[in-house]
Amino acid sequence: MSAVVYLKIFNGDKQDVTLVCSKTKVAPLKRLTIPRLELTAALLLAKLTKYVKDQLNLTNATTYLWTDSAITLTWISSHSSRWKEFVKNRVSLFQDLTQQAHWRLVPGKENPADCASRGLSAHQLVAHKLWWTGPPWLQQDSSSWPTHALEKDLNVDLEEKPGVLLHLKAQPIALWDLIDRFSSLNRLLRVTAICRRFIARLRRVPHSSLQYPLTLGDLEEARILWIKLTQAAHFKDQLRSISRGERFSKSHPLTKLTPFIDHQGVLTVGGRLKFAHIGPESRNQAIIPRESRLAQLLIGQAQLRTLHGGTQLTLRQLRSSYWILGGRAPVRSFILKCVKCTRQREVRAQQLMGQLPPARLSPVRAFLNTGVDYAGPVSLRSWKGRGHKSYKGWLAIFVCMTTSAVHLEVVSDYSAEGFIAAYRRFTSRRGIAHSLFSDCGTNFLGADKELRKLFSSGSAHSRQLAQLLINDGTQWSFNPPGAPHFGGKWEAAVKSVKFHLTRTIGEDLLTFEELTTLLAQIEAVLNSRPLEPLTDDPYDCSALTPGHFLIGQAPTTLPEPSLEQLNISRLSRWQLIQQKLQGFWKRWSTGYLQRLQAISKWHHPIHQLRIGSLVLLTDERFSPTKWLLARVTALHPGSDGLTRVVTIRTAQTTLTRPIAKLVILSISPSEE
Incomplete structure (x- = not known):
């Protein structure tokens, strides 16, 4: 394998071609196919040419490269990813070394590199014009150089990768991915404004630059853009009907708002406040669908501006510029999910009151x-x-x-x-x-x-x-x-x-x-407390107390007269004691026990807690702002299947706590 580099010098009308450098290389011991050897020789030429241009400071000189291998020229003229690994790596290196070069095909008998590959004697080398000055036509103008068309040989393996057939289907650009990445409206508008500036710069719009700070106009354009995109996604049919002059049905939520499209292309409220002395945005608010992401960002911004105000205050702030369908409902739902507001409400989890234990x-x-x-x-x-x-x-x-x-x-x-x-x-x-x-x-x-x-x-x-x-x-x-x-x-x-x-x-x-x-x-006083309310019966003078189960009467009751002088058999006395004791238990089961039947609080079961739920761990020692954030890792349901105790994991440790100590955060996984 060999490569030869010539330099063509223009001196007025005269053109001189002279040999500058040549290099030969022995074929590797590993057996390669002839096309691969020719490709390796062409790579040797590319490296040698770059070396000469760098040494002679001819970086901008026009470069022509010739090879007598049509296969090599076919490989070089196509993208490297088309070929198998051996050819791919070398073609990729070709394209990096010879970005501005022109590759051409030359017959083998006119290729001076063959002189070095085949060898010449000293006597032949001295007078060999092809070696010293190249082919004769090289001294002519480049426009008169012979051209040789590539002929594809179907019997030659080009080492081409198997083709992959792809079916492309045009999809609309996913504009909503950007809005879903932000939880703050201000950050969304700033990023959108920067993107718009970058696009304008690519389109070479005059006075577009990324160096200047964002202006109020940039943020306003970004705000209008997201309003229009949101309305186009949710009110597609309604916008078409309004542009055609069609009316909505009486039950449609937009009917009472008499909507119209303003000069900016935004669907706004018509209403009845045309002559009111208020701002144009307050007279004709932009209509926002309640289920959109933009509605959540707008409510969040209004809540921050009102310092986490309630539903009414937040809604009033919103209505100054926007009309979110649904009124108070979406605002109330957002505030219920606010972590800071949930901390201050301290609404702890309450499970249905459980069954009394057998004890x-x-x-x-x-x-x-x-x-x-x-x-x-x-x-x-x-x-x-x-x-x-x-x-x-x-x-x-x-x-x-x-x-x-x-x-x-x-x-x-x-x-x-x-x-x-x-x-x-x-x-x-x-x-x-x-x-x-x-x-x-x-x-x-x-x-x-x-x-x-x-x-x-x-x-x-x-x-x-x-x-x-x-x-x-x-x-x-x-x-x-x-x-x-x-x-x-x-x-x-x-x-x-x-x-x-x-x-x-x-x-x-x-x-x-x-x-x-x-x-x-x-102790005697407490054991004399009635276990059930006293009745209005004037003949019912004694109430059932804990003392009846200890000594047969309330400990604070005055002693009764002695019955030792009465002629009562021992069996009758024992039966009398048993009868009184059984009477106590009967009153306990029919009176006191029935009072425990009704549920005094915690009337409804809850099923909000599940593994992975986000909760706040209440602690009476600290204010709600310092309560720990935790995640439920295990549930411990009772015999009735209801969970009253859970295992939670905080940032530091794992604890077992009753749900009465937890505040459940109504946050979905996508909002975390």
């Missing part, structure tokens, strides 16, 4: 199913005399889940040992509980860390307590974290105990014995 509906002995909670702290004094020291004490409140009976114990500290001692005193007088219910540790707001640790389901203290309960055959159940309303039974008891305690002692400090005595009296 509250089973006619079993008192305190067989018990709920426990802590109250306090309460300040105590070490003794009555002078020089006493004050310290904190706590109240352990045990509530019967069935009869609402209350048992109160004073705890000197909040250690596991202190609670175990109180629990031992409770079970010694009330019997061992089958089930024990309590809040999780996170519900003890304001309590010390040790108290929360005591009631945390994963702490060492709770394991110590659980081992004690297991030995007694008691099952300890925790409510979900952050859900104090799940333990409404003992929360109500805590409230009642505090009610009597604060009114009795006020700011006084009591000793441990005095507080124990006072709590026993408060």
Whole structure:
């Protein structure tokens, strides 16, 4: 393979051609076809020509390249993507090296490169004119050079890639992709104005430049453009009818607006305010379809201008320039989806009130199913005399889940040992509980860390307590974290105990014995509360109380006369006691239990929560603007199939919370 470069010099009318450079290359060891070798030789010529032009600073000189291979010339004259990989790579390199060159075909006998390929003796080389000056016609003017037409040989493999037949269908330009990419109208208008300037620059429109800042006129043109595009997409038939002078049906929403097309081509409201002394935009507002993306951007801009005002204020701001079909409905819907407004409304999720647990509906002995909670702290004094020291004490409140009976114990500290001692005193007088219910540790707001640790389901203290309960055959159940309303039974008891305690002692400090005595009296009062409203029957003087299930009567009732002198057999006395006890349970099931049938709140089920829903995690310690944003990762439905507890993931951690602590954000995935 070889390549030869000649330089043609014009000296007046005389044209001289002389040899400048040549290069030969041995064929590679890898066997190649003749067309591929000729293509490689042509590539050698292209590289050599570029080298000579760079060295002699002849970058702008006219260049002609010849090859005696018609196949090579066919490859070079077509796009590189048409050929297979070997030819494609070299043709692509050709086109980069010889962008301004003219390729032509020369017969092999007139190709001086063959002299180097075939070889010449020294005697032949000295007098070989073809080698030193090229073919004779090269010294003539380029217009008289011979031309040789390409003849395609059908028997030669051109290494062409298989053809792919494409069927193209013209589609309208997707103009709406741009508007869907922005959540701010101002940003949309600015980007649109810049795009319009760029298009004008490509069209060589006078005074069009990208260097100057955007003007008010540019933004106004962008605004009118999007209004017209939106109307053309949603009001295509209506615009055609108006241009033809046709009328709408009476039920059409545009009929009452008497619309017309203004001088800018915008569909506007006709109305009855032609002579009103207001601006033209307020008299003839642009009509915007409520389901369009532009309507959402306009409402969002109006809400920002009114500082997140309500529906009426936002609608008034809109009506100064636009008439969005649907009136208040689209504005109200947008405000309901606004995250900042949702934070301030604090509309928490509410599920249908669940079924009462079996522990509250089973006619079993008192305190067989018990709920426990802590109250306090309460300040105590070490003794009555002078020089006493004050310290904190706590109240352990045990509530019967069935009869609402209350048992109160004073705890000197909040250690596991202190609670175990109180629990031992409770079970010694009330019997061992089958089930024990309590809040999780996170519900003890304001309590010390040790108290929360005591009631945390994963702490060492709770394991110590659980081992004690297991030995007694008691099952300890925790409510979900952050859900104090799940333990409404003992929360109500805590409230009642505090009610009597604060009114009795006020700011006084009591000793441990005095507080124990006072709590026993408060316990008697609470166990004397009626479980059902008193009737108007003058003969019904006694109400069913928790004390009836403990001692057969209310603890605060005056003692009855002794019946020991009456001649009643032991069997009759035992039957009398059983009859009274059965009467208590009958009144409990027919009176008190029926009062629990009605639902006092949370009347409707909700099904808005699903995996992936975006929510706000409420926290009473912070303002709504600082509530954490979270996403639901798991649902925990109850026995009725309704979800009241979910697992959520915040930016820092994963939590399990009741839905009452969540604010559901009405945001679709496309709006996120």
